[in-house]
Amino acid sequence: MLTELSIRDFAIIDEISMTFNEGLTVLTGETGAGKSIIIDAVQLLAGGRGSVEYVRHGAKKAQMEALFIIDSDSHQIYETANQYGIDLQDGMVVLHRTITTGGKSICRVNGKLVTLAILKEFGKHLIDVHSQHETQxxxxxxxxxxxxxxxxxxxxxxxxxxxxxxxxxxxxxxxxxxxxxxNEQEISQRFDLLKFQQNEIEQANLVPNEDDQLEEERSQLANFERIYNSLQDAYNALYGEQKGLEWLNMANQALQNSKAHDSFINEKAEEMSNHYFLIEELMYSLSSYTDTLQYDPERLNDIESRLNEISRLKKKYGSSVNEILEYLGKIEEEMEQITDxxxxxxxxxxxxxxxxxxxxxxxxxxxxxxxxxxxxxxxxxxxxxxxxxxxxxxxxxxxxxxxxxxxxxxxxxxxxxxxxxxxxxxTNPGEPLKPLQKVASGGELSRIMLALKKIFAKHQGITSVIFDEVDTGVSGRVAQAIAEKIQQISSQSQVLCITHLPQVAAMADTHKLIQKYAENDRTSTIVAELSKDEKITELGRMITGAKLTDTAKNHAMELLELASNYKKNSG
Incomplete structure (x- = not known):
């Protein structure tokens, strides 16, 4: 769920920080106080389209940041985070967005810079905004x-x-x-290209793994003197008087002389004998391999020329001879398809x-x-x-x-x-069924949308559902029914609701009042969480629309009591 929201230099908002709880949070206030502006900021955090018009006059940039806490380990947000290499510690997701006066939009998820498209991917699993416009x-x-x-x-x-x-x-x-x-012409041109490529590769007479073998042979010829001297030095160190093999033989004979008298010496004499014969065999191998070595500068030139030819083909058809031959197979298959x-x-x-x-x-x-x-x-x-x-x-x-x-x-x-x-x-008995958009009025559409949202809230896995004045145009018992439906949705998912209906506001688990004030010829927005007495005052204002009367106050208290009883009975 959304737990914290910070907004700075956004429209008429100077700087505000808000905390949110589970259940239903209602935002009320006079028209133009900035309620919908707060929802606009949340939509931008969810990847909505931004504009320099959102930057507060006189500021260089607008900044928004929201903290979400994810309770379920199986939430879709974890898969999205893994996909984009973002670490979610303790189920916390922080969305951040900055919009500059230059038109740049900077997005971050848990401190990592992301594109707007990626921010939108995260937002769609966290926030679901519904307004009269969004209902379209x-x-x-x-x-x-x-x-x-x-x-x-x-x-x-x-x-x-x-x-x-x-x-x-x-x-x-x-x-x-x-x-x-x-496209006969394109196919014909394609066939000609494939035929040219086939001829070019076939004329090279490539052999599988040829490039690796030539590289090894070139390395040998280019370092012939070093290789030859290394073999000679190793052989000379082993063979001859007072050389390695003679000393090993002396050690071997010494152990052989006493092996019958000591079990340890007997064991080590066997090991020494094995080592001696292995070294002797190694020495003969070095000698035999040295005899096979031959330095051929012309062969080196031929190899360099061949590798250059292969390198030219690699630039066109693959990173190795084997890949070039695989490409040749694909060419032949495609040519066969075109021919036949x-x-x-x-x-x-x-x-x-x-x-x-x-x-x-x-x-x-x-x-x-x-x-x-x-x-x-x-x-x-x-x-x-x-x-x-x-x-x-x-x-x-x-x-x-x-x-x-x-x-x-x-x-x-x-x-x-x-x-x-x-x-x-x-919508009326006897009428034929018609597409939703052709028969539903504003008030009906709001209620149909609420019915669908009530059903789908538990399926979508959205952590926070936001309703922006979806209750406009209704009153009386319908208003009470809408209030009850929104409260039911809040039992499945956190709900933030901007409303002008006192029935909806009375259902709130948390009630926040949005107000604007002028200071130094600048308009700013403030947010305050209401106490029980303050709720009564605000509900009374919403009922009368003007001066708070005792009748309105009593009606407000009655609404709060009815809402409390409904929540107890429905829970």
Missing amino acids: SLLDPDNHIQLLDLYDEQQITNAKKEYTRLYEKLTALKKRYKELSE KDSHLSKLEKQIDETYQDAYLEAKQLHDLRQEAAQALTKNIHQELKDLYLDKTTFSVSFDTKTEQGEETKLQLHHNGFDYIQFQIA
Whole structure:
């Protein structure tokens, strides 16, 4: 969860530091006090698009930093950290971002400089921001299949792995088929290039491991004198009067003379005898090898010339002779495919058809799992909508497919299978089901989004969910239902909520008041955590919108009591 947030020189914020707890934290305050600015800063820490306009007037840079504590060892954030080589100690993640007046954006995760894309990778596993604007993503049908898959994540993810493997194979085969069947001129030019490369490599008459063998031989010839002298010196040190082998023989004879009288000497005499014969054999080997040595300056020149030719080929075709020969094999295979294009196209067609059938079966399994998930999701959402006084609303998951171009019966496959998913609703009895974005008003959409978030909060693994005035345009019993739903979400994930509804504010486990003040002709924002009495005052202000009356104060206390009782009973 988000535990600390520091913001400096950001919009109208001079410098603030905030601590957060588990459960529901509510941020309230007058319009323009800076509530949404705080959420903007959090979004930037999650990898949102920055702008120099965020830098406070007169400052050189805006800085934001947030500390998250991860309780679960299996959280997705650990996999992301390993992927980018970032150490997470004690489950702590620190996101930092600086935006300069020059337009530079500097991002860090646990002190390590990262790109904005990497910061976004971390942010998406830590923060989930929902506002009336952000809710537009809920309306996009392209996102609906991901939401449905998330509902039955374990089974669908496992089924997706095999489908994805087959789909990628199918895509590669189709790409190769297209390359071979189109662009005759390009294929002809490609064949000419391959033919030139084949001739160049074949004319070199390369032998496997030839470069390694030539390097060794060149080293020997280039250092011939040193090698020869070393062998001679070693041989002379061993052979002859008063030389090494003679002294070893004397030692050996001395031990042999007494070995019958002492078990230790007997053991060592055997070892000495073995060593003597080994050294003697070594000496003969040195002598024999020396006799084979011959210095040939012309051979050295030939080797240098050959290695230069091989080096030229290495620059084009591989880092070693073996790699060049492997490349030659690939050239010949590709040339054979081009030469025998019709036959190869026929083979590819067969492979494409077989792979399609395998992928289709996996896609069908995905479809069946999604049908089951859709039934359970629909039932679950209807219950959530009923709680939000949308019990007359009908929710449905629409399944559609497309056929391959030119094929009437062959379903079109994409990276998620053959399903095209769309959430549909009918808000009134007797009305036909329509896409979500065509029938939902602002207030209805907020409640539908809350219903979905209530369901998916436990599946997404997000540590902090942020609601930015998603309750705008509602009142009365609907406002109370929204407050209860937000509180339910906070039992599964930390929730930060900007609200103008007293019913939502009353549910807060922590209530923070955002205010702005002017000093030295500059406007700044301050944040204060409210005590119980201060909560009553703030709730009263939210109820009346003006002067705090005794009636508003009593109503505020009643709201707090009702909220307290609801949390006790729902817990």
